[in-house]
Amino acid sequence: MSFANACLHEKIGQVRMDVCEAILSLLDAIMLYHGTYFKRGIKRTFEELSQFPLDGKFSEGIRKISESKDVTELRSLAKSLILYAENYTSKVTEKAIPTKESLSGTYEEMYSNWRNKVEEAAVNNDTYSSFVNMCCLQYMISDVSADVNIGTYDIMEAYNPDCPEDNVRIYDEFLADYEKIYKEAGIAVNRFSDVDKFYGAYVGEDDL
Structure with missing residues (x-):
């Protein structure tokens, strides 16, 4: 401060x-x-x-x-x-290897929270929304990578303020790489045909 x-x-x-x-x-x-x-x-x-x-x-x-x-x-x-x-004063700590316990649910969260918002921002040529949602993805990547060895991803270095459509590509390329890490850890990505099924899986069928 x-x-x-x-x-x-x-x-x-x-x-x-x-x-x-x-x-x-x-x-x-x-x-x-x-x-x-x-x-x-x-x-x-x-x-x-x-x-x-x-x-x-x-x-x-x-x-x-x-x-x-x-x-x-x-x-x-x-x-x-x-x-x-x-x-x-930074202490170097050994990061954990990716496992089902350490990563399960993170891909789905990264996708559902911001991916479609980045695409919507591209359609609307909304640079601000694209910027904020890409930053949110980067925050989560940084949070996960602080403890788990998933590699280094600098999304905001690649972020393109001149072309929101390009940010959709950047987002999808990261997700493709992250899915490989998922598979190596023995995790299958949960995919849902509609919002109700997604909501039911994460909140509970009784709440639908």
Whole structure:
């Protein structure tokens, strides 16, 4: 939030306060990552950081912020610090292999939630709807791939703002690839001839 504020504010005094808040949050995050906290006061900050395998550019970036007289430079330095700290504190975890238990129902959800909306957006030349629904697909892909090794899919890199029809193709190509992952995991895609059968399968026949 502090970095977002630094990008929104224009007066250098306020931006300095925003990036200072960002720095303090990053420093706390690094300490917590190592299971400790600062014990010796602000003037000993860099001494305490030296016990960790941090790139020297991190401390250098903090010093440059304290010396900066330019709003654009302050934002750029803060961004670099945030990206470095995010990478530094990221824990690499081994992802699970695709299984029926981990993936069952995800293809159907990806299809039923947004696929036809993307097609409708193409028919209506509705770029906004196409954009939002493609992003929703990407959110779900990212959520699934965070825990399960389904590969990397950057739908929004391929997204075409000039041609909503092309986004239908992109969506379908992903679904075709994802169905292969389904099959490798021993899962058959559930397909329904009409909406009532789909609703009955996922909500319950008694609710029809």
